[in-house]
Amino acid sequence: MADMETGIAEPVIERGVALRAPDVPVTLEELSAHREQAIEIVRARADILETLTLAAIRRTDPEDWLLFRTKDGAELGYLQDCGADRVADLWGISVYDVKSPERTALDGGAYLYSVRGSGRCGVTGKTVMDVEGCRTSDEDFCSRDDVKPGMKEVLVRKAARANLDGSIVRELSGMKSVPLARLTEAWKGTAKNPAKCHRGRGYGSGKDREAGKVAENGVSDEAVKLGDEIMKRTNGDKEAARALLLEITKADRPDKGGKLFPGFDSCARFTMGWQVENAWKKLLAHPTFGDEMKAEEASTAAEKAKATETPTTNGGPF
Helix, strand or coil: CECCCCCCECCCCCHHHHCCCCCCCCCHHHHHHCCCCHHHHHHHHHHHHHHHHHHHHHHCCHHHEEEEECCCCCEEEEECHHHHHHHHHHHCEEEECCCCCEEEECHHHCEEEEEEEEEEECCCCCEEEEEEEEEECCCHHHCCCCCCHHHHHHHHHHHHHHHHHHHHHHHHHCCCCEEHHHHHHHCCCCCCCHHHCEECCCCCCHHHHHHCCCCCCCHHHHHHHHHHHHHHHCCCCHHHHHHHHHHHHCCCCCCCCCCCCCCCCCHHHCCCHHHHHHHHHHHHCCCCCCCCCCHHHHHHHHHHHHHCCCCCCCCCCC
16 A cells, blocks of 8 residues: 555555564454464464573573472472563563652561552563562661661662562563473573572471572482492492592582581482582592592592591481
């Protein structure tokens, strides 16, 4: 069709092609009007969203996720506020109509800041209205030693706004409850490992998680394989094997409190996938028991390791 003023023909965009875009509203009635293309339209929209979801997860880091385990054993990931900012641009998510933060006094001298706003996803056209984000002054991020008293209010206000943005991004991108298998799929072929994700409800008590006593699925099996390999490389000498395990699992540097982790004296103490992975790396690179070790040197090396073993009070079996 030509423009009446210029006489230049306007490009004709086929409606069936346009319907493939996720942000274009479509009804069953309209799909039925494009019967021959209906299936292709639905598949195209699904493929776009699938590709975008995996790309968004790939942009995040394991530390951006908090894992939960349901009563039936399903493991789900929740994208934290710190990770939401990484995926907002991919989804074309914008936050608008943000209200001024409100302060509410809580018991014990603590307080809460809340802020409301709305958001829109440019990819799907979906909107969410009057979403609330809030944080309190008694949360862990406010108890750091480097937080000055006068800056605490600012931190809580900023955290409340970040929580608003995160809530909107999670709602519009579907990142509130992502199966663990999905994270694994998205990070395949990268150095990112779901084992480094934070763990929350369903993985034991808070004290257990802090102490690292709750093992991930599959870690025990991998730890057994590591133990078998260590026994093989120390010619079956349990004392030498225990000494070698301590050596390859001890910390390379002190923690913030100045303490140096002495290592594991038993493979049963592994709880995280990255712990086993790091131990394997140190084992393979070990100057005596690593991949370059000669078979005839194994016996001598085992005796040397046993002689230099660091005493431990744990007393756990290897």
